[in-house]
Amino acid sequence: NAGVTQTPKFRVLKTGQSMTLLCAQDMNHEYMYWYRQDPGMGLRLIHYSVGEGTTAKGEVPDGYNVSRLKKQNFLLGLESAAPSQTSVYFCASSYPGRGPASTDTQYFGPGTRLTVL
C-alpha cells in the first residue's frame, strides 16, 4: 500500500514550457486534491475532484488544468509555465462522508518541487 505518490519529485521549467504532474493513490479514495505551498502562505487549493470524470476549481485555479480519467489518478497540467508558478505542489486524497463512520482525513503525497525560470 503506497498511499499517495507524486511524479516527478523535482522539475525545472523555462517560462512558457508545459508539463503535467501525476498523482496516484491506491486507497480507493473518491476525492482528490491539488494544493500549492508557498513560503508564509500555507497550502492553497488549486483544483479538486469528487470522483472519476469530475473536476472543480479551488482557490487559485488560473494557469492550471486537471483531469481525472481514472479514479486512482489525478493529473495537474501547466500549459504555459510562469515564474509565479514556482512552488511546491502537493496532491491529497480522502474518502469524506457525513456520517459517524466518516474518516474525512486527507492523505498527502510527498510533493513536487517546481521551479520556473
Place this chain on the structure above:
Amino acid sequence: KQEVTQIPAALSVPEGENLVLNCSFTDSAIYNLQWFRQDPGKGLTSLLLIQSSQREQTSGRLNASLDKSSGRSTLYIAASQPGDSATYLCAVRPGSSYKLIFGSGTRLLVRP
C-alpha cells in the same frame, strides 16, 4: 470568507516542556478541523481530526481541542522531544465544502 491563523509562526522550547500551539478561524460554521505535521521537504501527515460536534481528540502525547463558538483550536504536546521538531498546520473544512482551508503553520524546534 474563512481565514485560518496560527500564532506563533515559530516556537523554540527545551526538551521535556509541555507546549500549546494555537489555531484560530473566522467562521465558526466548520465541519471539522485537522492538525497536520510537516517535516522539512516532506508532505503532510495527519495527526488529529476533530469533528464539529467534538470538543477534543487525543493521540499519545498529543491532545487537540476545539471551541467552535470562539473560533479556536489548540494542539497540546506533552513532554516534548527533539523528534517533535516540525511545522504544525491546522486546517478547517467549511461546513458547505469538502475543501480544506489551511493556516500558515507554526514551526516548532525542540532543543535537546
